Amino acid sequence: MDTQKSNTGWSDEELEASVDGYLKMLQLVNLGQPLNKKSEHELLRESALSARSLASVDYRMRNISAVFEILNLKPITGYTPAKNVGSGVVSRISRMLAQRGIVEFKDNAPTFDEELLEQRAAKLQSKPIKVQPEGITAPQQVTTTSTSYVRDPVVRAWVRQQAGGICEGCGLHAPFNLDNGQPFLEVHHVKHLAQKGSDRITNAVALCPNCHQRCHRSSDRVAFTEGLYARIGRLTPE
Template sequence: MAVNIPEGITHQDVLDGIARFDAGQSHEFGESTGYDLVYRDKRYPPKAILALAASRLNNGKPLANFFKGGKRSEAFRILDGLGFVIEPKGRKRGLARTRDSRYWTPGELRASVGAYLDMLGREHRGESFVKKEVIRRLLSGPLASRSRGSVEYRFENISSVLHDLGLVWVTGYKPHSNVGANVAGKIREMLVELGAFAPDDFMPTADPDELEHRSVGLQRAGISQIPAGVSAPQMASSTSTTFVRDPRVKAWVLQQADGICECCGNPAPFRTDDGRPYLEVHHVQPLADGGPDVVENVVAICPNCHRALHHGFDRSQALSSLFDMIDRLEKH
């Protein structure tokens, strides 16, 4: 019976696992056959260490001996990604690849996040790239003290952070579940520093210009999940009455429309200075009438259709047609 390795194992958990092993805590594992985890010039069986490390997340008990080990196993990827050296049995320490630090340095993190964002940008633009070549360049340069597995694991960590933010990630680097809060926080900081997104972009706003600015930023980053939106938008009064809106809703709806008016089906009439097709968002049930700022109440349409839905003599019929054409719309 296969055992799932629990989410959230940390570097400290592994150190605790090593301490438990040294103290003679019982477990179900024998000596390793192909690889050793090396810590302070002492060799340990990797699966046994990971099983003991998981005790904190497994009701205080080591994992049972029903998960795979080996060079490309999940167990080894976790240990490698947390900064521990795993090498073939019998290899002399002088020949082993070593790390400058068991933790990723800011420079290493910057290099990995930068390379990841470059791949993500190329994917957005439809440009081809070879992942193995990206990793090869990193291993021959700023990540020379790392292994291929640890770089791939770090890329999956980055995907996990983007996924949790509701943003798209590089295809093939599935979001990893074992990302500690400290690591995730550092990755988020580096993503912001390198311009992947701005934290304020996720905040609702009543300022139309700021809403546009934040929505554009999120469209560039790419929305991967349907945003929750604002079910009961609050009014904000200045010289005119506006409503607090979620920029993620606007970004997601425009992203889904992909430059095609959801009302008439024609392409956007022109492109903006930064190359985006120009469409406007319209709340089917107006916010002033109690409508929510959610994707089920918002459409992306051309300026002509937008004016027609507000002022056309047949706007009621046009509105009904929207519900027939767009499955996500719900009457509120």
């Protein structure tokens, strides 16, 4: 197990002890009993959190408050939600809360995960929403890691040059020009990079944003993609 003293690298044991400590305090608060944060922190430092400073324990509790907020739950008032909590810590704490039956993931729960956000919104959108949502005044920032691919700028430039400002999907002009005067077209990989498609001109097309989204999300994306292969001579199915 990891016993680093920094705020990163907390072991599961340490994080679980913090979550349990937090939930114990929450229960006290809910029962209307006085809360002595310092003595609760000392108690934790006598066991699982012996490697951590008081300040460090307090900060971790504020991380848990941040996760409470993200999950649309009411945090303990004494712990102001920490800012910029890493997504790794957020998911670990969320998982621990779920294991303790605390979190019921609801369709209307805020999330930093774009895919999940879209899924939830699509589901909510299918029924009339009667009350105008309040939203989030100051959305919490989380740091996420994402996977990217190294791509060739020459391929991107060449494909756009060939397109000459005309979308290869619909044949219409790019919707606007950039500051540098170049027409705005997005270069799409017909077989997606995530599906092991190549970054070559035989697999790349210049599209307007509508056609680009259509390739990724439309109900007719397969047929639309077939149309690209049929129309654009340089493309080779991979």
